Amino acid sequence: MAHHLEEERRRILAAALPNVAFDGWTAKTLTAAVEAAGFEPAMAVRAFPGGVREMIGFFIAEADREMVEALEARDLPSMKIRDRIRTAVQVRLEQNAPWREAIRRALAHEMAPQNAPAALRRLHRTVDAMWYAAGDRAADFNYYTKRMLLAGVYSSTLLYWLNDRSEGSAATWRFLDRRIDDVMKIQTVKGRLGGRLDRIGGLVRRPRRPGAVIGAWARRGDA
Template identity: 50%
Template sequence: MDMDKVRDEILEATLPNVVFDGWSMASLRDGAQQAGYDAGTLHRAFPGGVTELVEHFGAWTDRRMLERLDAMGLADMRVTDRIRHAVRAHFAVLELHREAKRRLIAHLAMPQNVGMGLRMLYRTVDAMWFAAGDDSTDFNHYSKRALLAAVLSATTLYWLDDQSEDHEDTWSFLDRRLADVMGVGKAMSRMGGLGRVLWAMPNPVRFARQLRQRTASAQAGNATTHMAENI
């Protein structure tokens, strides 16, 4: 039995259930049954339960994103354009699972899950930079990922509630944020210093608190835009 294939099939069958039951064992058990697997196979596929399912969703999303980027051919693009395509490919993979992603953000905003969420975010931006051809091993390796993490976090919040046609408002927002961080990156390259990188990153505590507040209250339609603009 190809366990990677089994995990993918269970995950894909589980995602629609997450909309109603959240990232829970109920969603996972129903997803395994709908994918045609028994309880024993489910346990072998995800011995860590929901936590392992969430981690697999992050890895699954990254793999699908990289597949899309491989098909595009990024070699002749500027680095900024490669990153832009990577971020858009990330959201293209998530397009059919927006509500599951929304529930995941609320799940990862819980205090006990913040660390896992930050690890998943790092793996995603690392995959994006790898696809963009980044091979730095010095301090720039980390500063680039820190800045992109800030962009991706804010853009995710914007994208979740964007009702514009073909997400044009989200792509405009993404372009603005990329322009901002490119300016920050140039300034940091001149000044250096870890403190300036940390200054440019989103505050994880504030980010988690805002997500919990957003989940707990029904905000107006432009709430995501407002919050994303200020992260």
């Protein structure tokens, strides 16, 4: 039963996406998509009880699922960590290229104050999926640090990509490289400074610094 509902939701979403660019994520779009998918009007509430906001959430969740499937087909284990993350962000944006305007409108919807908590949860799930696909199984404080840093890189790159009209999104990939490089440089400096502080204040045991993991990649040469 749940599997059937999932398929029905996918059919409705597929019917809605071409129209979102023109009509936005609205109740009208949802109603029209239900009809276009061949369902009775009542299916709108059955498939998406939360209305348009739930349909946007399903759209993002589907993008997460498709991204993970695409990354599983790549030889990520053979890559350095830095390249795994770059690949994850690039795959995510490339797979959504046909729905650029739908994503722009979804972001506008998510930026409304009442939608912000759900939007942050969705962002966390997206970057969590990226890290998981990249082979990260951290369960300590670094779990949060890594996702916080990647959320900043992914969000800024997404916004840049939405307005990028360069061939093959070449400008976006250069922007992504710069963002990753910037984060690594900052964390490397913090890591070196932290190392000196550890030697000076060795009597005090401190938890690992936020973001130190990316600095560790750079110091080990894994990046």
